[in-house]
Amino acid sequence: MVEKERPILSVDDLSVSFRTYGGRVQAVRGVSFDLYKGETLAIVGESGSGKSVTIKAILGVLPKNGRIDAGSILYNGEDLAKFREKDFHKIRGKKISLVFQDPFSSLNPIMIVGKQITEALTLSLGMDKDKAKARALELLHAVGIPDPETRFYQYPFQLSGGMRQRIVIAIALASDPEILICDEPTTALDVTIQARILDLIKEIKAQRKLSIIFITHDLGVVANMADRIAVMYAGKIVEMGTSEDIFYRPAHPYTWALLSSIPDLDTKEELVSIPGSPPNMISPPKGDAFAVRNKYALELDFEEEPPMFRISDTHFAATWLLHPNAPKVEMPEILAERIRRYAEEKLANAR
Amino acid sequence: MVITLFIIITIGFMVIRLMPGSMYADDADMTAAQMEILRAKYHLDKPIPVQYGIFLRDLVLKGDWGTSIKMYIGVPVFDVLKMKIPVSMYNNLFSLLISLPIGVLLGIIAAVRKNSIVDYTTSFMVVIFISVPSFIFATLLQYYAAFRSGWFPIIYEASATGFAKLHSLTLPIIALSLGPIARVTRYLRAELAETINSDFMLLARTKGLTEAQAILRHGIRNSLVPLANVVIPMFTHIMSGSMVIERIFSIPGMGGLMVSSINNTDYPLTLAVLIFYSVVSLVTVLVVDLAYGVIDPRIRIGGRHIE
């Protein structure tokens, strides 16, 4: 468990919108979270929930038509939300790095991979070439690439997907950042490779005492990775808690739905899908954005947005079901059943 | 490639020899005997396949292109070409060499400042320069920049050398270059705008490169790779454009030679000019293929080597 200390990154009430032909898309609507030293925070949500936009705002690489409307991103006592492009140069890569989703497109196809690692060192840190190369080889070794000397001079197309993702991780680690942001780092990879990359990230985190923000749409992936999990829907965090809170004591109907839709070998029932599709973010609905897809929606959900309800010191959820006046609603039986089983398994493993 | 050239030479030869009418049909003053002598001299009395065999044999073994039979009587075709080619190539290559950097530069500016006034202005000019034929610009330039203002000579001064020569070729080169510049600009703008939005540009920025460094090191080189695609059609475009431009500015180059050799039924000359144009465009294709290898490691190394 992470101790209560001062967070190294603190996002407060962040709102981001995009100008499009159809109107302003409100991609992120008041997102708040803290990241503590040495922890892994997973942000989970379906595509379009605003998770990628949130991290792009943190790194200052929003597309030209996007802008931060409100909120702050505090890092080291400075507000990144107010940063200009040139201020970001001392942060990006050096303090906060990013690992991309798709290793096939995130490496420059016509530049040798070694150079792609060293250029971050030579250009922005002013390291000399030999030193940068030595460092790059060291990094290649650290991310588990055999024969770094040869790989250094190869082009991305000569490497497999897993290798490339290791290179991308090496690039991200080049200048020893404090925070590593992983944007669905395994989605584009084969399942067997996925597990190895996840192990690598865990290992690196332990070695370098990194703080990690891990973006994914797949709750299954984060189960073994994350210390804390934030569930996002329609530009908002709807539930946030420790890994245990989310997996064993989920409180938001959306989290229920997400958990029920994870494929599971032991579940005999048909997989539960979430009906409907995410709302149009040009004009988000009044009240709770999830209400129309929610079997447990209250009258109030259609009128008023729920605030965050505090369940424990670490666990919060934004649903009116937690209001003292709300009817007692239990999570779906299929999910309750699963959770019981997980708990038993865990207990059995512990013995 | 050699096969293509062979096919072109064959078709060219056949088409020209099978043209209706005798090569000397209009020389009414000649006696039948004189005509026979001439026909025998140029092997015109033999069946066409034999003529073709003789032509190929001379061309391949002796490098003999035959002699001009109408315009420069008795002069080897090769010597005529040697006289004309430098003038045309001077224009065409010059135009190509200035179009590429200018077009690339404008394309980069337009892409980086996308949707700004600069971009819109460039796009507007691009449409105009791509659409309006080069000979219209040539005419405009000739009238305003040469005739009315006297800044440049109205027609090419054949005797001039060095700077004076360049000066008298300025207008034709500008007229030839406007279209290609616009083409390169349009292509590079589209390509670079796409590259700028690619993941590896984002990665370059998140690893700490400034936007300018990212565009310079990752954006531009990557967008130059497919530029080779436009260079081939561009050069053939310049070559055909220059045929008209040469006429307008009275430049004694290949364009004029081709037209007058056709009009004067000087067939060995026509054939040689056609072969020349084919060779140049085939060489362009070859050069571009080689350039691809230099720029793009995927082609140079070839294949996918995955461990």
Added chain:
Amino acid sequence: MSNVYSPTDPRFAHLGPEKFRLRQTDAVLLDAKFETKPIGFFRDAAMRFAKSKISIVALIAISIIGFMAIVGPYMTPYGYNDQNLDYINLPPKIPALARFGIFQGTRVLQNRRVDALSDTSRYPEGSIIRIDNRRVMGGVELCDVTVDYYRYMGIDDDVYFLFGTDYLGRDLWTRVWRGTRVSLIIAIVSVICNVSIGLVYGSIAGYYGGSIDMTMMRITEIIDAMPDVVVVTLFILYFGSGLISIILALAVKNWIGTARMIRGQFYRFKNHEYVLAARTLGANDARLMFRHILPNSIGPIITRAMIAIPSAIFTESFLAYIGLGIRAPESSIGVLLSEGQKVLLYYPEQTFFPAVIISILMIGFNLLSNGLRDAFDPTQRGTE
């Protein structure tokens, strides 16, 4: 964390128990239905096209020129080849515009002797409009005279030529519009040939694939490797420079691009499930090709045709310029330009009108094809 619920927060004080009723526990939640009417492919494209102002302007400009190309030659009493040596090289005179000071039928005559100005046999009454730039050279006083050229030439006041006349006294208005018509016909017919050949060739190669495809594509590669100038020149050398042969010469290389595109489309669509479904239902080859696969390519085909038109217009005038195209007395934009070029330094107005028309046509067709491409394929927007 901001916005955490607390029971004392005044914002939440008014929430009565009636709000906390489950609303849709028993409702069956379904995926949202699309309630808007489906929009047909062409209507969709037309709607997108209509949004682009530039494309509309281009379409209007082309339509006006097209209309004039049809009716223009009949608007004056002169035929396109009516020569009149009394009327040679007249400047344009457009009565409706004359009072704005343009196209008055005037011309500046340079270096005229001042003492001859009063000679009415050379300068008929009322022909002199302005005298500038008086100077003495070699003891003779010279000046530049702006004259009403029609009066100067002794032509009646009610005779006028809207675009002036050429060196044979032919009415340029008639010749320009007739030339536009000829150029447009050549361009359009050659593009139709180009598309038809490309369509059939590409469909066969793409549909049957295999060795048929291989052979057919080999052939196109060889033709494609020959430079345009050479192919067109050889073609015209062999078939002469008649209208038909020029039309075919313009199509002789261009169909290859169309064929490749169609073949590509066939490769893309022929293995789609709906085609397989139609095949299992017993549709024959022709039906599969033309009813099921080809309609997918209609957008790219139209766009391609639109791009091919300006390049055909260009090639036509190019050929006329170098003397291989349409020959005088027939008119075409290329013929007019090349004739105008010869007298450019003396009578620039003879080049002006055909140059403006070809420029507008070329720009118009290019913009139109951009607009159509965007309309048919919105994902391609912005790329070239």
